[in-house]
Amino acid sequence: MTIHIEDLKFQCIIGILDFERVKPQDVIVNANIEYDDANGFINYADIVQIIKKTVIKxxxxLIEDALKEINLKLLKDYKAIKNIYLKITKPSILPDCKVSVSDYSNSQS
Structure with a gap:
C-alpha cells in the first residue's frame, strides 16, 4: 500500500535568511509512503500531524534537516514503512519560482 499526501500546506519558521527566522512562511509538503499492510493500516491523519508538528516545533x-528528521521519526514510529518519498516546497521564497528539496528513504537505510 502507498499513502499519498499532496500539497499539505502550513506555516512555519524554516530557512537561514534573517527574515525567515522572524516570520513564519508557507511550506508545502508532498509525501508518498509505501508500507506493508499485512499488520493493518497506517492512519494518514496521524502522518500529517507528525509532519506538521516536527517542522513547526x-x-x-535547512529543508534538508527537516526532511531527515521527518524520515527518521516516521521510520522509527512505523515499522511497516518500507519507503518514504518527501518533498518540501517553499512557494514564496523567490519571486519568480517555487523551490523544493526532496528525499527518498527506505527502511534498510
Missing amino acids: SEFL
Whole structure:
C-alpha cells in the first residue's frame, strides 16, 4: 500500500535568511509512503500531524534537516514503512519560482 499526501500546506519558521527566522512562511509538503499492510493500516491523519508538528516545533535552518528528521521519526514510529518519498516546497521564497528539496528513504537505510 502507498499513502499519498499532496500539497499539505502550513506555516512555519524554516530557512537561514534573517527574515525567515522572524516570520513564519508557507511550506508545502508532498509525501508518498509505501508500507506493508499485512499488520493493518497506517492512519494518514496521524502522518500529517507528525509532519506538521516536527517542522513547526523544530524551526529548522535547512529543508534538508527537516526532511531527515521527518524520515527518521516516521521510520522509527512505523515499522511497516518500507519507503518514504518527501518533498518540501517553499512557494514564496523567490519571486519568480517555487523551490523544493526532496528525499527518498527506505527502511534498510
